[in-house]
Amino acid sequence: MPLIGYKTACVYYDRKVRVAGESKYPLKKMLALAIEGITSFSVKPIRYIVLLGIISVVLSLAALIYALISFIFLSVEPGWTSLIVSIWFLGGVQLISIGLIGEYIGKIYMEVKGRPRYNIDKYTE
Secondary structure, X not given: OHHHOOOOOOOOOOOOOOOOOOOOOOHHHHHHHXXXXXXXOOOHXXXXXXXXXXXXXXXXXXXXXXXXXXXXXXXXXXXXXXXXXXXXXXXXXXXXXXXXXXXXXXXXXXXXXOOOOOOOOXXXX
């Protein structure tokens, strides 16, 4: 209800000690519930993936500069730097691409839920 603007309230109560021993709700179900809660109301994990991709691309460009300087002024193992830099760069580009696709899917998901963007309390004429 808070997502669409309805008034909410808290209900406080005294929680009594569990009489029947320990909870039978296993860790696997609790983790599944946590993941469902995180992914159902937010596209923030997808944005973290995009950020990780951007960081990876920036680090690969920094490694490319370091590799070029090392290649020119120092002796390095041939092929190692180009291989590592290309793997980092392509991995970062893939993470950015997957994140952007995820953003679109997240927007579609939020729209399909059918939640109104606002609630009209009363009409005035």
